Amino acid sequence: MKKLIIFLAIGLLLSACQPVDFQEKPPVFNTGIDPNAWATVPAGEFLQGQFNKEMTIDHDYEMMVTPVTVAQYADYLNEALTAGTIKIVDDQVVGYYEGEPFQAGRHEEEFPAGDYLHIPLADEFLRLNYDGARFTAKDGWEDHPMTVVSWFGANAYCESYDWRLPTELEWEKAARGTDGRAFPWGNDTARNNANFYFSRDPFENMKTFGSRTTPVGFYNGKVYDGYQTLNSVSPYGLYDMAGNVWQWTGDDYDSQHYRYMRGGSKDVYELNLRVWARNNATPTFASPGVGFRCARDNKQE
Amino acid sequence: MTWIGNRFKFLFRSTKGLILVAIAFAALISAFFGLLSGPMADYGIKDVVVKALNIDLQPAEREGRLIALYHTLAMVMIAVEVYMITDLLKMKENQRLSINSTVTIGYLMVIFGGLPFAYWGHNWVLHGIYIAGLSIIFFAGCLLLVALWPWQKDLKLKDKEYAHTRRGFDLERVAFFMVALVTLISAIFGAVPGSFFGNGFESFLAENVVREPHKTALDLSVIGHLHIMLALIAIMCALIIGRWMDFKGILHKIAMPLYIFGSFVLSMGTWLVVKFENIAHAIIYGGSTIAMLGALLLVIFSWKKLIREGLEVKGIRKGNFFQEIAALMRDPIKFGPTWQMVFMNFTVSGIGIFTAVKLDEVFRQWQFMDERSLLTGHWHILATLTATILLLYYADLAGLKGKARKWFGWLVIIFSDVAFGAVTIYEMKRLIVAEGAQQPLVNRAVLAGDIGVITLLVALAALMVWRLIDLFKKKGRWTVETDHRLDKKEEVKK
Missing domain, CATH: 1.20.120 (Four Helix Bundle (Hemerythrin (Met), subunit A))
Known part of the structure; x- marks a missing residue:
């Protein structure tokens, strides 16, 4: 009996020790969703947070229909490198940030004006190639959300086009509309509503590399190689407002240096996909589960 | 009928x-x-x-x-x-x-x-x-x-082997009284904000607001309540186990004041969070360290006792190292509770202190979700380890004997420790592996955790089924146990 137990225990542990190829190429699907599109969110009241507090946003604004993709970010990096607004230092893309007020809050870190990390080029999970002169998206990852980008990197992208990161309030209203729903598509979730932990999408293999990003706009009701997705668009026409990647928002709150993220990601359970769920990190934090999208005040071509 | x-x-x-x-x-x-x-x-x-x-x-x-x-x-x-x-x-x-x-x-x-x-x-x-x-x-x-109430004249101790005041009052009873008192006061710290938030139906988990720079008094009260209640349940558990093990002698006389003072200081620290958040943590560490020293003395006492008893059974007057270890582990039901207290230092107290010391340098550099995972794991392990200690004590009370006693005891100890060790690795995984490459480690930790928890639950279920079957017997153990009492030390001394 003892031998049997030991044998089974060793067998189980060994079965979990397969070599893993973290760079395995993802399947390629065309979602048909344009990452250059914008959606308008009208001014007015909405129900905010877990307890549906009435809030008002006093201006119309637009938000990108999807998170910024790897291909879009590669184009930006090439432009910014040429323009000299970013530079490469010690295997890192860095850029200037004008600094922020410091209130000496508990655990608050100071970020004065200076150069800060945008992208760690040595990170093996960065979906970009850099040949010493130009950035390109890695093969198969072009339409996936840009990840391993710090808040500084996300903010710089939006500002370079005269856009900005959305505030948390703007982000939440864009995700849930005005009826107080818990998820962009309603109040119930199915595994094929979004990319979350153990959602069993075609990009995930929980026995090996785990959960990976899906192309932006993937959950739009289309069938991909037999995998049926549900149309999980938000009331204002935005995709990926729950799951796939956490999205940086723009608020800089008093007495803290943390920047907040919304939306949940491929790495968390569905409870963190609720529209009011928040994550945060220091603005230099970069992760394969964090991306962003931009907002703007006025319609632009 | x-x-x-x-x-x-x-x-x-x-x-x-x-x-x-x-x-x-x-x-x-x-x-x-x-x-x-x-x-x-x-x-x-x-x-x-x-x-x-x-x-x-x-x-x-x-x-x-x-x-x-x-x-x-x-x-x-x-x-x-x-x-x-x-x-x-x-x-x-x-x-x-x-x-x-x-x-x-x-x-x-x-x-x-x-x-x-x-x-x-x-x-x-x-x-x-x-x-x-x-x-x-x-x-x-x-x-x-x-x-x-400890200061009753008829409860003065006659056996001077146990901690007592100069006038003969039982300090162990004072410790029980103190822990019960601070537990009740600490419950109010949950009840007041619970009433406020609950009546507005706005509930939140303490681990979700740890990074908020501006917490309200009610937020802090909930955080304090959560921290202290689990700790006090664990201290009360240590006192109960001490009673079961017939804790006495010089170590008992040192440990009881430590329990009394430690639980009071620890509680004060968590109550002070509401008004003086900046200094509260230092007081909490002080109080918990003092209380943990009391538990350490219990561990030393009980291990010495188990070794002595184990060697006596084998007819050995003075054993070598290996004989002493064998004697210590002879009865897993008796060895288990204090071993779990030691194990708690690796998976709860040690991790807690390390986290506090490296908070800004390491853990606040993580994204919040990872810090929350650490906090949630920390509290779950403390609560469940305490439960296993009480479960082992109950297994003794339930009359488990022979091979069933050994199997149950070792299954609970080994598989709970495998589970909680795995959870500790899971919650600290960001120190070991990059986020993108974590899945293989997560899979192993989850597998070990699942095996541990499932085995623990199966052992518990077996114990419950055994007792359920006993209830259907006309002259089962339950007929004898109806009038059993735990109090007198005979049960301990055998």
Whole structure:
């Protein structure tokens, strides 16, 4: 009996020790969703947070229909490198940030004006190639959300086009509309509503590399190689407002240096996909589960 | 009717029966609600259970559901501790009966009001029953406090081997009294904000607000309440185990003041969080270190005792190192509780201190989700390790003997430690592996954790089934245990 137990225990542990190829190429699907599109969110009241507090946003604004993709970010990096607004230092893309007020809050870190990390080029999970002169998206990852980008990197992208990161309030209203729903598509979730932990999408293999990003706009009701997705668009026409990647928002709150993220990601359970769920990190934090999208005040071509 | 009446008398009037019923409820609740999270959710079992039983999982009410569930399990374990205390410490029989019956009614109301309210939709009658149950348990605590009053002349110690004051009052009883007192006060720190937030139906989990720079007094009160209640349940558990092990001698005389002072300082620290958040943590560390020193002395005493007894059984006067280790581990049910206290230092206290020391340098550089995972794991391990200690004590009370005793004891020790060790690795994984490459490590940790927890639950289920079968026997163990008492030290000394 003892031998049997030991044998089974060793067998189980060994079965979990397969070599893993973290760079395995993802399947390629065309979602048909344009990452250059914008959606308008009208001014007015909405129900905010877990307890549906009435809030008002006093201006119309637009938000990108999807998170910024790897291909879009590669184009930006090439432009910014040429323009000299970013530079490469010690295997890192860095850029200037004008600094922020410091209130000496508990655990608050100071970020004065200076150069800060945008992208760690040595990170093996960065979906970009850099040949010493130009950035390109890695093969198969072009339409996936840009990840391993710090808040500084996300903010710089939006500002370079005269856009900005959305505030948390703007982000939440864009995700849930005005009826107080818990998820962009309603109040119930199915595994094929979004990319979350153990959602069993075609990009995930929980026995090996785990959960990976899906192309932006993937959950739009289309069938991909037999995998049926549900149309999980938000009331204002935005995709990926729950799951796939956490999205940086723009608020800089008093007495803290943390920047907040919304939306949940491929790495968390569905409870963190609720529209009011928040994550945060220091603005230099970069992760394969964090991306962003931009907002703007006025319609632009 | 006599058939039912006799068994009812055993289950709801005898100490061992009451403990058995409470542990059975804890086992059923843990097993059932475990189906709704973790691997059971990953493999789709949650979806089946939710659909089959028409469970109402409103997304906005998750935090409220968890609070109801945690409180229910905590109340059951508090009831177990109360039953043990009322039998282990001298008090009037009518006090013992009234405390036991009050706490029993209280936790049953919490279970049958709170869980249906939380998981099967809103019915405010059920919510009222739940709140009334919590209040009744608080009242039982007040009765216990009165019964434990240490400065009674007829309770002066005659055996000077136990810690006592100059006038002969029992310091161990003072320790029980102190922990009960600060537990009741600390409960108020949860009850007041609970009433405020609960009445507005705005529930939140403390781990979700740890990085908020501006916390309200009520937020801080909830955080303090959470921290202190688990710690005090653990300290009370250590006192109970000390009583069971017949803790005495010089180490007892040093340990009791440490427990008394440590639990008071620890509680003060968590209460002070509300007003003086900046210094509260330092006081909490001071208090918990003092209380932990008391537990360390218990471990030293009990291990020496187990070695001595083990060598005596083998007829060895002075053993070598290996003989002493074998003697120490001869009876896993007796060795287990204090071993779990030692193991707690690796998986709870040590991790907690390391986290506090490296908070800004390491843990606040992580994303919040990773810090939250660490905090949640930390509290779960502390709570569950404490439960395993009480479970091992109950296994002894239940009369497990021979091979079954060894198998049960070792299964509980080894597999709970495998599970909690795995959870510790899981919660600290960001120190070991990059986020993108974590899945293989996560898979191994989850596998080990699942094997550990499932085996623990199977061992517990086997114990419960054994006792259930016994209840159907005309002359089962229950007939003898109906009049058993835990108090006198005979049980300990054998």
